Amino acid sequence: MSTTSDVLDLLQERGFIHQCTDVAGLRQSMARAPVTAYLGFDATADSLHVGHLQGLMLMRWLQRAGHTPMLLIGGATTRIGDPSFRDTSRPVLDEASIAANIDGIRSAFTRYLGLEVPVVDNAEWLDGLGYLDFLGKVGRHFSVNRMLTFDAIRSRLEHSLSFLEFGYTLLQAYDFTELARRHGCTLQIGGADQWANIINGIDLGRRQSSLDLYGLTMPLLATADGKKMGKSADGAVWLNAHRLAPYGFWQFWRNVDDRDVGRFLALFTELPMDEVRRLGALQGAELNEAKIVLANQATLLAHGPDALESAQRAAAGAFGGGERADMPTCVLDAARLAAGVTLAELAVESGLAASRGAARRLAAGGGLRLDGVTAPDADAVLAGENGEWVLSAGRKQHARIVVVS
Incomplete structure (x- = not known):
């Protein structure tokens, strides 16, 4: 240019x-x-x-x-x-x-x-x-x-x-x-x-x-649902990894509203406009391809190729049954598990909810899941002997719960 x-x-x-x-x-x-x-x-x-x-x-x-x-x-x-x-x-x-x-x-x-x-x-x-x-x-x-x-x-x-x-x-x-x-x-x-x-x-x-x-x-940007750009249900979507892990950053873009995809591809990636228009015109399930491209390109710019690869592996673990190692992790002592720990506590400690009250509201709305199964009671005590679970807040955020002796 x-x-x-x-x-x-x-x-x-x-x-x-x-x-x-x-x-x-x-x-x-x-x-x-x-x-x-x-x-x-x-x-x-x-x-x-x-x-x-x-x-x-x-x-x-x-x-x-x-x-x-x-x-x-x-x-x-x-x-x-x-x-x-x-x-x-x-x-x-x-x-x-x-x-x-x-x-x-x-x-x-x-x-x-x-x-x-x-x-x-x-x-x-x-x-x-x-x-x-x-x-x-x-x-x-x-x-x-x-x-x-x-x-x-x-x-x-x-x-x-x-x-x-x-x-x-x-x-x-x-x-x-x-x-x-x-x-x-x-x-x-x-x-x-x-x-x-x-x-x-x-x-x-x-x-x-x-x-x-x-x-x-x-222009002052807002998402299609009227929210101020850069905000989510859990707070700001930060650019520095110490504030928000690359996987969480990737998830934000992967889960944007369908109506925002074309506009965000133009603003937040460096793809040629012909490709932006092609991806933005996709419909239905095919639009997921465009969202993944958006997430990949935005994460690459913000965090670099290594962090992008890590986020992609974490996404595969959450959505495709692949490796979970790169997913944000909450380590739980075995003695604490035995004493009883609630899903609300774990949601807060893993960064999925800002407070126990927020976790309860999330659960009441059907947004809290444990290993893919809806958990309607956030005050339920975590139980089981497998030593590892995936706790999810809606479709956007996931964290590993890992038990150590």
Whole structure:
């Protein structure tokens, strides 16, 4: 792929583009020379999740076209929290938690885009910025009246919006201008809910230094059943293996709604669009082929070939009677088995349910199974002498229960 604006057509075809501040200007800028584009994350967790994957894949396509992706981590802004479309403030994290989260986010980002990708922390310029300096450099360029028209701000006024959070959009605007000044970054990528923040950065760059900056937003994704992308019944679908095993990640994609398969193949794999359209058009039982391709391709990108092979073996053990060795395992002491342990306890310990109450609800709905047989009572005591069982939560998650002496 060339370094020209051809990539914008590709991104549009695959479903990545929601809005762009100046399509013609960005196309011309890309045609003149490679651009540097940044994607920003606050360090609120030690892993990114599937809800962030759309941005990572977009950046991969830009990188393949010869452009430079950049990661901005909000080491400073994490302490404040983006109020965009939130009902409540985010909890404040301590410095040690922020540092650990930064390492985890960097790990996920560089797996998709390579170790050579520049990673920048906005604490570099925000930590040393005095309040009066900030008012002079940034605050004087913005109208409070205009800021109150932004949906992201207005939605919080119905609850409670602190002055700290109100200033977040100005900090993000300043980030963009600093990245432009320090690193020649001229394109900001974000979700559709970041539109106002991106616009503010472009305005600030023009007013301060007559910079030509651009913004591109992605549609906010939800699954066909209306759930926010990246969430499951048991929480976020994490990209880092310490948060979610590759097998669980594979299962998420294998069990997506039939209506989402074609769209997800376009967004979350690098298959040619002709193949995406072929797989997305399959019907009935044949659509399972497309889901397996989606699961394989997504897991390969996230975790690499060895983890994919392990996940495939685990899936064979769960669904095809094959080897179970790679399935997530809960080790149970023989003495504890003899004393009595419930399926609800095991569901929690193996990660299949968030709590015993959740396990009971799962069982009541027919979703808890032991060796493929529905277990309607989660408080039933595990019994038997075979020393190994497969406990399942619906069709999506399975774990080995192994007894050791």
